[in-house]
Amino acid sequence: MDLFQWSLLLFSILVIGISLLYRWSTAFNFHCKMALFFGWCAFWTANMSIFLSPILRRNPDNMKLLRTFIWPLKRFYGIKIAVQGSENLNMKEPYVMVCNHQTYLDLLGMMEIIPDRCVPVAKRELLYLGLVGHACWLSGMIFIDRRKKDEAREILRQAAQTMWHENMRIWVYPEGTRNKGKTLLPFKRGAFHLAVQAQVPIIPVVISSYRDFYCSKEKRFTAGNLKIRILPKVDTKDLGPEDIPALTDSIHKRMQDTYKEICGGKDVKP
Ligand SMILES: CCCCCCCCCCCCCCC(=O)SCCNC(=O)CCNC(=O)[C@H](O)C(C)(C)COP(=O)(O)OP(=O)(O)OC[C@H]1O[C@@H](n2cnc3c(N)ncnc32)[C@H](O)[C@@H]1OP(=O)(O)O
Numbered sequence: 352m353d354l355f356q357w358s359l360l361l362f363s364i365l366v367i368g369i370s371l372l373y374r375w376s377t378a379f380n381f382h383c384k385m386a387l388f389f390g391w392c393a394f395w396t397a398n399m400s401i402f403l404s405p406i407l408r409r410n411p412d413n414m415k416l417l418r419t420f421i422w423p424l425k426r427f428y429g430i431k432i433a434v435q436g437s438e439n440l441n442m443k444e445p446y447v448m449v450c451n452h453q454t455y456l457d458l459l460g461m462m463e464i465i466p467d468r469c470v471p472v473a474k475r476e477l478l479y480l481g482l483v484g485h486a487c488w489l490s491g492m493i494f495i496d497r498r499k500k501d502e503a504r505e506i507l508r509q510a511a512q513t514m515w516h517e518n519m520r521i522w523v524y525p526e527g528t529r530n531k532g533k534t535l536l537p538f539k540r541g542a543f544h545l546a547v548q549a550q551v552p553i554i555p556v557v558i559s560s561y562r563d564f565y566c567s568k569e570k571r572f573t574a575g576n577l578k579i580r581i582l583p584k585v586d587t588k589d590l591g592p593e594d595i596p597a598l599t600d601s602i603h604k605r606m607q608d609t610y611k612e613i614c615g616g617k618d619v620k621p
Pocket residue numbers: 391392393395396417418420421458471472473474483487495497500503504505507508523524525526527528538539540541542544545595596
């Protein structure tokens with residue numbers, strides 16, 4: 352090999368080496384940040400469960416603790432959250448909040464805006480996460496088993512009955528699961544039945560795509576910006592079960608349009 356060939360080989364090795372290091376460091380950074388997320392949640396919920404359970408009773412007011420514990424995480428990650436429409440939450444009465452669901456990181460957005468005495472509807476599996484589950488239970492979260500549909504509907508029916516009495520707000524992810532697609536999944540109807548049964552308004556919330564700073568497939572997690580738009584309330588007064596399909600569809604459309612708008616009208620992927 353002559354000098355030129357040697358230098359070409361060296362250069363190629365250098366380029367491949369640097370790109371491999373970059374990939375590994377991006378993936379390493381991603382895994383560290385995700386470990387921090389779960390570790391942080393596990394640490395604080397364990398503390399809440401062990402040290403505060405003797406003095407706490409199951410109560411939606413305890414959501415304030417989770418809200419406070421999660422607050423520093425966005426600072427560590429360098430995620431700036433811009434909230435639009437907070438004035439739409441200035442209501443004393445109970446309501447149902449519906450929000451799109453993309454990743455576990457939605458927890459940061461949810462805790463950024465979740466009002467007092469508002470509890471999420473969560474999959475029952477969370478309850479089985481030991482001390483994490485216990486802290487969630489202490490915070491008054493509503494657990495449903497998504498495989499037992501009748502039981503899930505019954506739990507939501509009971510929640511509708513207690514919302515006024517206990518002055519509670521309920522947060523539902525109507526897609527029913529995390530969604531990495533470009534558009535929102537069709538909505539499950541539980542949240543809308545809940546609001547109609549309780550005769551409370553629905554407040555749609557849309558969180559923008561994480562694509563610019565987070566992608567689990569690419570193991571990429573950098574600093575970035577997130578937008579949350581809280582839409583004006585949708586009244587359900589005098590609506591009945593027959594109105595639910597149209598109600599669900601109209602809110603889905605508004606949220607889908609808003610999602611596209613706050614993602615800059617781009618063809619977005621979370
Ligand atoms: C440091 C801090 C640490 C923090 C620690 C951690 C904190 C974690 C907190 C975060 C928790 C967030 C967790 C998020 C989740 O777990 S999302 C997954 C769980 N949530 C949901 O699944 C809610 C959405 N699902 C539904 O609403 C469903 O509708 C459900 C109630 C589950 C029923 O399922 P399914 O039957 O499949 O629903 P459909 O919508 O397809 O409806 C079928 C028909 O049933 C009718 N229906 C639905 N609901 C009701 C109802 N409540 N009452 C009467 N009838 C109902 C619906 O209308 C359909 O009939 P028609 O087709 O209209 O005739």
